[in-house]
Every structure is written in structure tokens, then in C-alpha cells.
Amino acid sequence: MILSHGTLTFPAQHLDTARQMLRDLAAQTRTEEGCLLYLVSENLDTPGQFLITEQWESMDAMQAHLALPGVGEAVQAVQKMGVNDLTITAWEAGGATKIM
Amino acid sequence: MILSHGTLTFPAQHLDTARQMLRDLAAQTRTEEGCLLYLVSENLDTPGQFLITEQWESMDAMQAHLALPGVGEAVQAVQKMGVNDLTITAWEAGGATKIM
Numbered sequence: 001m002i003l004s005h006g007t008l009t010f011p012a013q014h015l016d017t018a019r020q021m022l023r024d025l026a027a028q029t030r031t032e033e034g035c036l037l038y039l040v041s042e043n044l045d046t047p048g049q050f051l052i053t054e055q056w057e058s059m060d061a062m063q064a065h066l067a068l069p070g071v072g073e074a075v076q077a078v079q080k081m082g083v084n085d086l087t088i089t090a091w092e093a094g095g096a097t098k099i100m
Numbered sequence: 101m102i103l104s105h106g107t108l109t110f111p112a113q114h115l116d117t118a119r120q121m122l123r124d125l126a127a128q129t130r131t132e133e134g135c136l137l138y139l140v141s142e143n144l145d146t147p148g149q150f151l152i153t154e155q156w157e158s159m160d161a162m163q164a165h166l167a168l169p170g171v172g173e174a175v176q177a178v179q180k181m182g183v184n185d186l187t188i189t190a191w192e193a194g195g196a197t198k199i200m
Contacts, residue, residue, distance in 0.1 A: 003103050003191060004199070005153065023144050041141035041151045044123050051141045053105065053151060059197065066199065075200070091103060092194030097159065099104065099166065099188035100175070 001036065002062050006052035006088035007043075014081040015048055022050055025074055029054075032068075034061025052088065062090060101136065102162050106152035106188035107143075114181040115148055122150055125174055129154075132168075134161025152188065162190060 010018040022040040029038040037055035042048075056062040065071060078086060110118040122140040129138040137155035142148075156162040165171060178186060 003105070003193075005103070006200070019144050026145065039151060040144045042144060044119050044140045044142060044150075045126065050144075051139060051151065051153060053153065062199075086200050088199035090197045090199055091191075093103075094192030094194045097190045099162075099190055100106070100186050 001093040002054070002056040002059050002090050003093050004052070004054035004056070004062065004088060004090040006054070006086070007049060008052075008078060008083050008086040009046070009049040010078070011082040012048060018048075018050065018078070018081065021074070021077065022052070028070065029065060032061075032065050034058060035065065054090075055093075056090075059090070059092070101193040102154070102156040102159055102190050103193050104152070104154035104156070104162065104188060104190040106154070106186070107149060108152075108178060108183050108186040109146070109149040110178070111182040112148060118148075118150065118178070118181065121174070121177065122152070125170075128170065129165060132161075132165050134158060135165065154190075155193075156190075159190070159192070 026038050026040045029035055034057040036057060039053040041051045043051065126138050126140045129135055134157040136157060137153065139153040141151045143151065
């Protein structure tokens with residue numbers, strides 16, 4: 001399984017648009033093959049900074065998602081809104097521990 | 101490295117208290133040895149559902165955190181506020197891929 005953690009920060013004037021765009025992206029992505037989890041959330045300490053929390057069955061599934069035209073378009077759209085700190089890292093998940 | 105993903109949902113009447121409690125917990129936890137990341141965020145699709153996104157140098161460091169009295173007290177406090185879906189899972193991080 002793949003675990004992915006992404007963050008990006010929007011300028012204040014675009015926050016409402018950003019929230020809706022991220023909700024739409026999440027709804028779409030959850031329908032894609034191999035997507036186990038796709039959550040979009042806003043940092044409680046830094047309003048305007050959003051987290052994208054993903055789980056995928058495999059890196060192949062995640063890469064298929066990233067190769068979709070809509071994903072490239074979304075990246076371009078957020079850059080046009082002034083986002084310049086988009087970062088996403090994915091890890092192969094090793095042994096899991098259920099803490100609670 | 102350890103990657104951890106937690107979620108919990110608060111009843112509507114406790115949301116402001118919950119947000120501040122989570123901010124305080126994050127600020128404290130970031131000072132602890134071995135804590136690489138501790139972000140608290142709110143689900144854009146489900147207001148009142150919060151994510152706790154953690155990265156630790158090792159499972160020993162995470163377990164030392166979990167054994168602190170303040171952590172047990174925080175768990176009890178959220179349960180008293182009506183949270184009954186707290187779940188946290190931690191994984192050993194395998195190979196990383198920088199996506200963006």
C-alpha cells in the first residue's frame with residue numbers, strides 16, 4: 001500500500017475557491033481504481049494551508065491517477081491562484097500498528 | 101521513520117474547544133524528542149472531523165509520546181466530549197517517492 005502526504009497553501013483571496021476545488025478533486029479521485037483514501041483538510045494552525053492525505057493500493061494506481069489530464073489541470077489551476085509550495089511525498093507502507 | 105494517520109469527530113457543540121485542544125496538543129507534541137511532524141487539520145468534507153498527521157523518527161519515540169500522562173488525559177478529555185470514533189494507525193515508512 002502507498003501512503004501519501006501533500007500540502008499546499010493558497011493566498012487568502014482564493015480560499016473559498018480552493019476549498020471547493022479540493023472537495024471536487026477528492027470526490028473525483030475517490031472513484032478512481034486503487035484509491036483507498038483521499039482526504040482534503042485544512043491546517044488548524046495555518047488557515048489556507050491544506051493537507052492532501054492519500055492511500056493507494058499500489059504505486060502503479062497512484063501514478064495512473066497522477067497521469068490523468070484532470071490532475072495536471074488541477075496543478076496548473078492552483079499555480080495560477082498563486083500556490084507555490086505544493087509538495088507531495090508518497091511512501092511504501094511497511095508494517096502497520098493500530099494505536100487506537 | 102513512522103507515519104501515523106488519526107481521525108476523530110467531535111459533536112458540534114464542542115468544535116471550538118476541540119480545535120484549541122488539538123492546536124495545544126500539536127504545539128506540545130512538536131517539542132517532544134523524535135517528533136518530525138505533528139499536524140492537526142479539519143476535513144473539508146466533514147466539519148468536525150479532524151485529522152492528526154504524525155511523523156516520528158522511530159516507533160520507540162512514538163510510543164514514548166503515547167505513554168506521556170498528557171496524552172492519556174487528552175484521550176479521556178475527547179471521550180468526555182462525546183468522541184467515540186478516535187482511530188490512529190501507524191506504519192513503518194518504506195521507500196519514499198517525491199511526487200511534487
